[in-house]
Amino acid sequence: MTGGETQAVHYIPIVTTVLSAIFSAILLRRYASKGTGLHLLWWGCGIAVYGLGTAFESAITLFGNSIALTKGWYIAGALLGGYPLAQGSVYLLMDKRTAHRLTAITVPFIVISSILVIASPVNLAVFETTRPSGAVLGWSWIRLLTPFINLYAVAFLVGGAIYSAWRYWHGTQVGSGHRAAGNALIAFGATLPGIGGTMAKAGMVEALYVGEFVGLLFIWAGFEMNVRAPRAAPAPALAA
Numbered sequence: 001m002t003g004g005e006t007q008a009v010h011y012i013p014i015v016t017t018v019l020s021a022i023f024s025a026i027l028l029r030r031y032a033s034k035g036t037g038l039h040l041l042w043w044g045c046g047i048a049v050y051g052l053g054t055a056f057e058s059a060i061t062l063f064g065n066s067i068a069l070t071k072g073w074y075i076a077g078a079l080l081g082g083y084p085l086a087q088g089s090v091y092l093l094m095d096k097r098t099a100h101r102l103t104a105i106t107v108p109f110i111v112i113s114s115i116l117v118i119a120s121p122v123n124l125a126v127f128e129t130t131r132p133s134g135a136v137l138g139w140s141w142i143r144l145l146t147p148f149i150n151l152y153a154v155a156f157l158v159g160g161a162i163y164s165a166w167r168y169w170h171g172t173q174v175g176s177g178h179r180a181a182g183n184a185l186i187a188f189g190a191t192l193p194g195i196g197g198t199m200a201k202a203g204m205v206e207a208l209y210v211g212e213f214v215g216l217l218f219i220w221a222g223f224e225m226n227v228r229a230p231r232a233a234p235a236p237a238l239a240a
Contacts, residue, residue: 010130012209013057016216020051023220038099039092046084047216053077054212060132067122070132075114077208078134078146078197082153082190083110085219089160106152113145131205154194161187161222175229182225189218 027044031037056073060066083106091099121138134143165183168176196211 007206009206009209010057010061012213013054013061016054016209016213017051017058019213019216019220020047020054023216023223024048024051027223038096039088039090042084042088042091046082046086046088049076049080049084050082050212050216053080054209057132057209060130065127065129065132067127067136070127070136071117071120073132074134074137075117078143079110079113079117079149081150081197082157082193083149085190086153086155086157086160089156093156093160093163106149109145110149113142113149116142116145133203133205134201150194150197154190158187158190161190178229179226182222182229185218185222185225187222189215189220189222191215192218 024044024047027040027047031040031044034040053073053076056069056076060069060073087099087103087106090102094102116139117137120142122136123138124136126133126135137143161183165180165187168180168183171180192211192215193208194211196208196215199205199207199211
């Protein structure tokens with residue numbers, strides 16, 4: 001077991017958690033007001049899970065690390081990560097039947113992987129009291145499962161945003177330019193936690209904290225740009 005010094009960067013997840021809670025509430029309220037659009041429900045839950053991961057990081061900074069906190073952080077961040085957000089893009093871009101099938105395939109995989117994380121013995125020799133690390137998992141092969149769900153998330157979250165940005169960039173509808181820029185912001189923001197996660201595996205978990213915070217800001221900015229994009233005026237009603 002090793003110690004470590006708490007640095008200013010370790011407090012960034014607290015801010016990220018608060019912002020995630022606000023953003024998630026906005027998305028879920030929008031879903032409730034529309035009464036439709038499963039993609040909004042998935043996105044709202046996705047940002048909530050995003051905030052759950054940073055909440056574990058915040059708890060570790062404020063109260064000290066524990067095996068339970070580290071495993072919770074690994075499940076919320078490494079396994080779930082951008083999956084619910086990606087699933088929102090699946091429901092937006094694909095027909096409902098295909099989206100349901102992909103959900104039925106991927107959710108059991110995540111559930112089983114999470115159970116394995118909980119059941120895994122731990123390697124206390126690499127446990128740190130000030131920051132989490134997936135290296136504490138005694139069943140190190142579990143970490144080989146995360147790339148599958150992470151690649152899925154990248155394909156549909158980042159790939160979906162890039163596809164939408166490209167489609168709107170070549171569109172002629174009112175507000176297409178705003179939506180192209182908004183989706184480009186989302187695509188860029190969604191890549192930052194992944195980059196930070198890669199650096200975290202190399203022992204630089206602080207890069208993940210920064211990537212999560214900045215990435216959330218870009219995703220939120222992109223969403224707001226899409227929502228506030230100009231829309232074509234409705235056609236006038238024909239006189240009776």
